[in-house]
Amino acid sequence: MRYSAFRVIKEALTGHKGWKPAWRDPVPAAQYDIVVVGGGGHGLATAHYLAKEFGQARVAVIEKGWIGGGNVGRNTTIIRSNYLLDGNEPFYEFSLKLWENLEQDLNYNAMVSQRGILNLIHSDGQRDAFTRRGNAMILNGADADILSTEDIKKRYPFLNTDDARFPIKGGLAQHRGGTVRHDAVAWGYARSADSHGVDIIQNCEVTGFRIEDGVCKGVETTRGFIGAKKVGCAVAGNSSRLMALANMRLPMESHVLQAFVSEGLKPVLPGVITFGAGHFYCSQSDKGGLVFGGDLDGYNSYAQRGNLPAVEDVCEGAMAIFPMLGRARLLRMWGGIMDMSMDGSPIIDKTHIDGLYFNGGWCYGGFKATPASGFAFAHLLAKDEPHPTATAYRFDRFEKGRMIDEKGMGNQPNLH
C-alpha cells in the first residue's frame, strides 16, 4: 500500500478501514539467503537495502523483542556528517545523502528536517580543531560553515554571551545537519523491507550460531533453528553478548548514555546546538519537546538507565548556555546501551567465521549512520566486499595500529 495525501483523505472519509499492518508477522522459514540479527535501525535498513538495492529476495530480520525498541527509538534524533577523519567523513556524508532522499525511497515520512547543527567554539585550540574539521568536511564534499559569535547570537538571541564562564567565540555549522523522527526511521525501513519481501520476525531471540567447520550455517533461536547462507549481526549495545555465542571477544564495551526530553514548548530552538565547554546538546522536536543529552554515565552497563550525576552534568551545561531554560521542565530521562568501541569508530566487517558478518561499535553516533550503515552492511553481505565509504571499518585495525580516533582518547571506550 502506498502512502499519500490522497490515501489519507480517502481513508478518513471511509472510516480508516483500509489501513493494513505496516509489516507482516510471518512465521520464520527454515532457510534464508541472509539473516540479519537485530531489528533496530541498522538491521532494518540493512534488510531494506539488501532487498531493494542488492536484489536479495530471501532475507529475514530477526529481533528478540519488538522492532525499533533499542537505540533507534531512544536517541536524540540528530543527523550530521561533521566528521574529521578520512575513515569516517565520506561514510557519514554518504549517510546524510541517503537521509536527504529517505522519504521518497521509503514512501514514509520520517520527518527528515535539515534544521542545521551548530558546534560552539570556546577556545582558540577548539577553533583550530574545528577549522581542520570543517575543511575536511568540505574536501569530502560535505557542507561546513564557520560562524561568528554575532551570527550565532542572531540565531540564538537568548544564548548566554554576556556572563558565560566559557565565552562563545564562534561555531562550526553544518546546515544540512538536522533531526529525524527516530521511530519513523525504524518503521519506515521495516515497512519498505517488508514490502520488498523481507520477513521481519519479532520476539525471536538468537540463542546460538550453528557453526560447522568454521562456516556459519544459521542461527539457533527461541523459535527454532533458522538456516542462512550468511548471517549479519547488527545488535549495537548487545554486540558483545551476541558475538560471545560465536566465541568472539570484541573491541568494545557497552555503556549507558542518558537522554532527556522536556515538556512540550512553543518553538524556541531552530536547530541542533552543541556546547563546546561542557556536555550538552539540544534540539527541539516538532512536538515541542527539547531533546537533549550530554556525556555517558561512564561505566559499563546494560541496564538502560543511568544515574543523577550525568543528569546534573547535562543540565548544568544547559543552564550555562541557555539560562532561560531554568523554568523549562525535564519530563523524561532514559538510557540506551551504547556499543562503545575502542577508538570511537564502528566496525562493518566479516568475522573470522565464514558466513558470519558484523556491524557494530557505533558508540553514541549510530542513529545518524543508520542509512549508510544499512547500505554498507548490505553491500558487504551481498558482495563480500566493503562499500567504498566503509573500507576502514575493519576488525584488524586495532591489531595493525590503524585506529580511527576522532576524539583522540585512545583505547578507553568511555572517553570517546
Place this chain on the structure above:
Amino acid sequence: MIINHPLLGPRDSAEFTYMGDARLMDRPDPDAPDAAAAFYDYAYLRDNPAGWHRELWFHEAGDRSWLVVTRNTVTHEISAVELASDVARAQGRT
C-alpha cells in the same frame, strides 16, 4: 551508585573516575615472543559481560586509591570492592 570503599566505607560513585575492565591490571610480559599479540588483546579486547564485571575505579575526589569493583552491569549491584594494590600483589605483581 554507592561504592563501599574498603577503607572509607560507602562513597558516592561520583567521587570516582572509571577506567574499565580490571583485566587492565594484567599487563602482559613485554619481552614474551608473542608480546605484540598479547598487548593487542590486553589493550583492545573485552569480555564486556552482561552480568558480573570486575572493573577499575579511581577515587579521584577521595583517597586516590584505585579500586577493583565487582559490579553487575545489568542490575548495577556491587558484590565486592577491593584495593587494586592488594589485588595486584595477590596476583603476584611487584
Place this chain on the structure above:
Amino acid sequence: MKQKSMTQTNRIAGGQVDRSTTLKFSFDGKQYAGHDGDTLASALLANGVRLMGRSFKYHRPRGPLTAGSEEPNALVQLRIGARQEPNTRATTAELFDGLTATSQNRLGSLSFDLLAINDRLSNFLTAGFYYKTFMWPKAFWEKVYEPIIRNAAGLGSLSLHDDPDVYEKGFLHCDLLIIGAGPAGLMAALTAGRSGADVILADEDFRMGGRLNAETFAIGDASGADWAAATVAELTSMPNVRLLPRTTVIGAFDHGIYGAVERISDHLATPAPDKPRQILWRIYTQKTVLAAGAIERPIAFENNDRPGIMTASALRTYANRFGVAVDQRNAIFTNNDDGHRTATDLHAKGVKVTVIDTRTDAPKSQDYEVLAGAQVVNTMGRLGLTFAQVRLQGGSERTIECSALGTSGGWNPNVHMTCHQRGRPTWNADLAAFVPNDLPYGMTVAGAAMGDLSTAGALAGGAKAAQTALGLTTPLPTIPDAEDAPVNITPFWYVAGSNRAWVDQQNDVTVKDVKLSHQEGFRSVEHLKRYTTLGMATDQGKTANMGGLAIMAELAGKTIPEVGTTIFRPPYTPVAIGAFAGRHRGQDFHPKRLTPTHNWAAEQGAVFVEVGNWMRAQWFPRAGETTWRESVDREVMATRGSVGVCDVTTLGKVDVQGADAATFLNKIYCNGFAKLPVGKVRYGLMLREDGIAMDDGTAARLAEDHFVVTTTTANALPVYRHMEFVRQCLVPDMDVQLISTTESWAQYAVAGPNARRVLEKIVDQDISNDAFPFMACADITVCGGLRARLFRISFSGELAYEIAVPTAYGDALIRRIMQAGAEFDITPYGTEALGVMRIEKGHAAGNELNGTTSAQNLGMGRMVSTKKDSIGAVLSRREGLNTDDDLRQVGIKPVDPADKTPAGAHLMAADGPVDAAHDQGYVTSACYSPTLGHHIALAFLKDGVNRIGEQMRLVSPLTGVDVAVEICSAHFVDPEGVRLRG
C-alpha cells in the same frame, strides 16, 4: 449549604482552606479571589471556572481531570515576565496573593481558539497520519508543513529571559526515606520515628496527609485530616525525623540514592532575597518505604474530555478538602464502589448526584439516584459539560443535566517509583490493576501504592513496612480504627462503540487511535505508545496508560499483562532544568582557578583567557596598542631581545619520591630516566598503552629519590591518575610515592638574554652558566632564605629559567622579579607570546599532542627506548604507526611573506587536485612570527621529513584560504639551540 460570596459561587462549607485570608489572583487577565490552602485549580473551580486549557493536538477545551500532580489537562502559564513558567499544573500550583496565570496552547482566546479547527479535521489527523503524507513536493516538508506543525504543537511558552531565580542542590542522609505522607506514610514515619531511626518523610503536597485531607473518614476518634495533623505535629517534635512537605521524590536511583525536589519558594510571589526557588536533594538512604498512594483512572466514553468531567475522587477532593462543589448537579460514572463514596460525600454537601454504575448489581442508595447497568455514551457542552447522555440497562437513553461528571474506573497503585530501575509491576486481577513487583534496592511499598486501598490497610501496612525495612523488634504503635472497605470492582475500560473517547487527554489519543494502532500492526505496548503518543505527555500517562493497554488487550484478544506493563521513568513529575543545574550556571558553571600572579596581572591590565578552569594572562596590552597582535609581538621581541617573565604555574606538577622513583619514571616515560643525574632535568614523552603520545613535560631530579614531574596544563589530572594506576595496579611493590603539587608552587619562566642577570639579583646562589648550566635544577633559596626551586629549562628557546616558590609568596615574587628586571625592561608575557615563541622553536603542545599523534609523528620515534619496557612501547611498534608516509611534524612558511598560514588548513600538492583523496596533512598551530616578520606554522605532513623545501598549497575552503607555502624545519628560530645554552 452554599456560602454566597461575590465571586466564589461554587465555594461550599468545610474543607481546609483558610477562609480568613483572601488571596487575589488573575487568570487570563480576569481577577478572582481564593483562600490560603487553595490550589489554582480549586480556586478557579470555586469561582465557577471550569475551562482552563486546550489539548495538545485538537485544541479541545479542557478543565481539570484530577486534583493532583497526575493532571493532564489544566496546564497554565504561571507568573509573568522572566518568571513565566509554562505547563504548570493548576491542580498543584499553590495559590498566593497576586498570582497571575494565563492559558496556553491557543490561537486567539481560550474560549475561542482558532486552532480548534484541528478538532474538525480530526478524522484526517489520526495517529501516525504525518508518517503517511507531507512527502510531496520534497522541499515542502521543511518549508511549509513542518513550520505549521511546530507552531501548532508545543504547549506553553518560555519567557526567553534568563531565569532570575537561583536553585540549590544538596545532600541528605537517613536510615529510612518515606515517600508520601498519606495514612501509610505517616504511620510508617511514626513507627520509624519512635524507634529512633533517622527518618525523612517527603510529600509533594504542601499539606501532609495525602487522601486523608480529601476524605471524610474518621481515624480513631478524629477526622482523618485531624489525625494527620496531629501525627505531623508529633513527627515534627522528633529530632530524628525530618519532614519535607512540598517535596517531590522524583526518582529512585542506584543503591538507595533518591532525587527529590523541594519547592522552597514556589508558593511565594518571589523568593526571599538570596533564597533558592527550589532545592534538588540527593537523598542517601538505607531503606525506603514507598507510600505514594494510588491514582484513580477514568473511563473512556464519547466526548469524555469536556471541562467538568473529572475523576470522581477529584470531585471528592475539591469538595472535602477545598470546599468547592463544581456546581450543584453532578453525576458519577463508576464501575466500582469507590464511585459511590464520592456520591455520598457530595450528597452530604448538598450536591444533587446521579450515579451511573456499569454494574447491574450496583449498590443502592437512599440518598441519590443509582442507574445500575448503565453507561455514559456521550456528553454535551461546548466549553464545559452541560448534559450527559446515558444508556440505561435496558438500552434506552436518558439525558442527565450536570455540570460535573466524576468517573471512577478503579484505582491504580502508584507504582511509578518501583519501575525506575526497570522493575516490572505485576497484574492483580482483584484490583484490576498493576501492583509493585520487582523493587529497587532497599524499597518496601505500603498502603494504596501496594494495593492496600483501605485506610485501615494503609495504616497497618505503613507501620509494618517501617518495621520490616528497619528490622525493628519493638512493638508497633497502636493502629487506630479506620474504614476497611473491600475493593468491589468489575473492570470496565471504555464504552463499546465509542471512538472519540479520550484515553490520553493531553496528547489527544482516543479509542479510535488505539484501534488504528492495532489495525496497522503497532500492537506491543512500546509500539502503541510511540505510534499514538499515548502516555508521552507531561503526565507520563498516569491516568492514560492503563486504559490504552486494556483496549489494546481487548482488540488483540490478550490479557492486559500480555500486551505489556506500564513502565515509568524518572522523574516522577517534570522537574525544572534549573533545579538539576543548581548553582552551576553563568560564571559559576565551573570553578575558576587563579594563578598566583592573578591580582598583579589584573593590575597590569592583562587580558585573561580560560585554559581549562584556569584563568591565564593572554597578553598585557599597553597604552597605544590597538590590536592584540601589537601587544604579543612586543612581548615576544622584548623577551627575545632582553628578558620576559611568564606565569607557568598552571603546568601540572607531580612530586615523585621513593627509592624506586627513577625506575618508576622509566616505566611511564618512553625515554630513559634511570640515569638522569641529581640536579638535572630531562624532557620526557609519556605514551598511552596504545602507543600514542599522552603528554610531555619534564622531570627534574632534585635528589636520588626525589623527582618533580611536570605535565601540560590540560593533562595534569589525567597524567596523575595514570601514574597512580601504574603505581598501584602494575607495580604495587615499588617504593614510590606520588602527590600532585600543582598548586603548591608559584612558578615563573624568566626568559631572554638577560634572564640570568635578573635572577642573579634574586636567588641566593651562583647561577652562572658553569654553576647552573642548561637543564640544571636545584632546591635553592631566594631573597635571603625563602625556599625555592630553580630549573634551567626553556620553552621559548632563550636563555631561560623557571623559578618556583611556595604559592603564598608568588605575588611577592612576581613583583620582585619585575623590580629586579626593571633595568632590563623586563616584560611580562602571556600565553599568546608563549605560544608564538614555542611555535618559533617547533615545540609540540596541545594542538600537536591531540591524542592521535605518535612519537613518530612528532619526530621523536627514536626516543621510544627499545632497551627497556615502558608504557606504550610495544603497541607503538604496530605497522599502522610506522608507515613510510607517516605524518611528520614540519614547519610551514608562506611563499609570499604577506600570506597567512592558518591552523586547521590542509596541505595539498602544489599542482594536484584539492580534495580529501589528495590531502597531505594539516596545520596544527600557526602564528605571526615577529622574530621572522612573517607567518609561520607547524603542520603534520605525510612523509614530512623527506619533503623539506617542497612547495605546497595550503587550503582552508572553510575560511577562504588558498596560499602557496614552503615546507621547512619546525625549528624556525635558533635551530642549533645556542641561545638557550648561553
Place this chain on the structure above:
Amino acid sequence: MDRLTPVPALGAGTQTIGSVTIAENSGVALASVAARRGQSDACGKVLKSILGDVPAVGKAILHDPEAGFWMGPDQWMIGAPMASHEDIADQLKASFGDAASITEQSGAWVVFDVTGAKMPDMCEILCNVPIRKMVAGDVQRTMIHQLGCFVIRRAADDHIRILGPRASAGTLHHALVTAAKSVA
C-alpha cells in the same frame, strides 16, 4: 635583600552571615607524609611522637601544635601554626628521615573555618558528607562546587574546617557565602 612577604590565598577575612561565620585561616602550615615501602610502622612511630597517635582512616588528631589527618593509604597531612612551622616540610623530613616522603603543601590549600548553628544546614547544600553524624576529629574528602576539599569536624559542635584548592579560593569562598545566605 628584603624578604618576600606571603599573601593569604584570598584575603577574605571573616564574614558572618546569619548564624554562620566564615573565616579564612591563613595561619596553617601543611605538609603531607607518605610512608615509604615497608616503613608503615616506623612512620607510625614518628606520627605517634608528633601527634600522640596515628590518625586512623577518615580521622584527624586535633593535637597541638601539630595536628594531622589521614589522606590515603599510608598517607597523612600534618598541619601546624604557620608562625612556628613555616618550614614544616623540613621539620618533618628531619623527624621522619627515610621512613616517609614529605611534601610541602602549605601553598596548595586555602583554609576556611566555618562555625555557627546553621553550619550543618549549610554543609548539606555544599557537599556530600553526613555532617550531622560527624563527630570531632572526623575528616572527609569531598567535592564542594566541583572542588576537591577536605572537611574536618573540629572540636566545637558547630565548627568545621574546610581545606580547598588554593587556586580556587575565590570560587570556594563564593560557594560558602552563597550557601550561608541560602540557609540563613
